[in-house]
Amino acid sequence: MRAVIQRVSHAQVDVGGKTVGACGKGYMILLGVAQGDTSEDAALLAAKIVKLRVFEDEAGKMNLSLLDVGGEVLVISQFTLLADYRKGNRPDFFGAASPDTARALYEEFIALLQAQLSHVAHGEFGADMQVSLCNDGPVTIVMESDVLKKKK
Numbered sequence: 011m012r013a014v015i016q017r018v019s020h021a022q023v024d025v026g027g028k029t030v031g032a033c034g035k036g037y038m039i040l041l042g043v044a045q046g047d048t049s050e051d052a053a054l055l056a057a058k059i060v061k062l063r064v065f066e067d068e069a070g071k072m073n074l075s076l077l078d079v080g081g082e083v084l085v086i087s088q089f090t091l092l093a094d095y096r097k098g099n100r101p102d103f104f105g106a107a108s109p110d111t112a113r114a115l116y117e118e119f120i121a122l123l124q125a126q127l128s129h130v131a132h133g134e135f136g137a138d139m140q141v142s143l144c145n146d147g148p149v150t151i152v153m154e155s156d157v158l159k160k161k162k
Contacts, residue, residue: 011051011115011155012091014040017064021084021143023133030139031131036081038143041119042091043112044105051155052115056122058158064149072149082129086141087116109136 015037022032039059065074065081076083089112093101106112113135123130133139 011044011047011055011119012042013055013059013153014088014091015059015062015151015153016040016143017146017149018084019144019146021141023084023086023131024140024142025134025137030134031084033082033084033129033131035079035146036076036083036129038084038086038141040086040088040091041116042088043107043115044092045107047107047111047115047155049115049118050159052119052122054155054158055153056119056126058153060123060126062151064151076127080128082131083123083127084131084133084143085116085120085123086133086139087112087135 018033018036018038020032020034021038022029024030037059060077061075063075064072065079067073089103089106092103092106094103094105095101107115116135120130120132133141
């Protein structure tokens with residue numbers, strides 16, 4: 011699993027001209043599910059993300075987590091994060107999980123965040139979405155479950 015985590019002051023996602031999800035101060039997370047990803051990948055990423063300390067404390071240091079600041083989250087599914095761009099100029103997405111598998115793990119990831127946070131919104135899986143956000147900082151981190159597994 012690959013996540014692009016952006017610290018935001020606010021974000022929203024629209025489908026067909028209607029807002030389907032939004033968040034205030036917190037993270038907008040683009041989530042790509044790869045072939046071979048499992049529940050372990052979802053759990054590792056969710057656990058790390060809620061404890062990631064990138065919010066400023068009273069001294070101005072990035073030392074606080076979503077849990078510490080009561081942060082909100084907006085999660086967007088994005089298979090294009092698994093693009094293979096090494097050959098030619100047209101990327102392929104064969105590394106992405108099948109839609110059924112990806113949807114199940116995307117929903118599981120959201121449920122894991124909802125178990126720990128008071129506000130978790132999300133986009134519509136597989137839809138053409140328009141995402142808008144105000145990146146705060148900017149702070150953007152790319153996180154991969156494979157890297158977290160190697161840490162063990």
